[in-house]
Amino acid sequence: MSLPALFNICLLLFLVMFIYAIFGMSFFMHVKHRYGVDENFNFETFGQSMILLFQMCTSAGWDGVLAAIMDERDCNRPTDDNEGNCGKRGIAVAYLVSYLIISFLVIINMYIAVILENYSQATEDVQEGLTDDDYDMYYEIWQQFDPKGTQYVTYSNLTNFVNALEEPLQIPKPNKYKLIALDI
Missing domain, CATH: 1.10.238.10 (EF-hand)
Structure with a gap:
């Protein structure tokens, strides 16, 4: 009974992660590896972006990623020939805060709401018994x-x-x- 609703929410989460992975690659592909961004969790490829976003949608490690993509110290500034590896403070905050609000606070809570609604319905059916x-x-x-x-x-x-x-x-x-x- 709850499987179609959970499947739809899962597709919605995938769509949000897909869009944010593309934006993350566009904005933060060349960010220097430090804090929460390393050789496995980064925005250099689409797959690594999706893995990083999946990790962050569970609210794990988002603070380290935010620190890495915001950090403008000790980096190579962009030039005509080079993208640079500096973070972008304003874009990083807007990007990560909006992603966390959409993925964690909205979509993850939708999973919980569907499960609790079906649990409530099931216990209601059991409690009725014979009249x-x-x-x-x-x-x-x-x-x-x-x-x-x-x-x-x-x-x-x-x-x-x-x-x-x-x-x-x-x-x-x-x-x-x-x-x-x-x-x-």
Whole structure:
């Protein structure tokens, strides 16, 4: 029941990561490796960008990445021939804060909301149980199959009896093997 909703949220998270990976490569591809940016977690390739963004969407290590892409000290400034390896302070803050808000605070909480909603629905269904109307319906149908009030229904009528019941007590035909599994 919750799988389609979770799949849609997963696709939305992938789309956000895809867009931010492209922007990250555009802005921070040549940033010097330090703090949270190293040879495995960086914006140099699309795959590494996606891995880094996935790590940050769990709120792990984002502060080190922010420090690395903001740091403008001890780096080569961009020239006509060279991209440089300096961070970009303003772009870094806007990029990372917007990504964290979208990915962690919105999308991850959507996962939690879907799971809790389905859990709530499941516990609500379990707590309802049988109502007085269900018992009344059971007694009325029992009287049709046991008109003399012997408190017994023959085995040959048992499949017809449980088929005649309404939900949630009904076991629709073919129900022979289900009744055998009940061991009654």
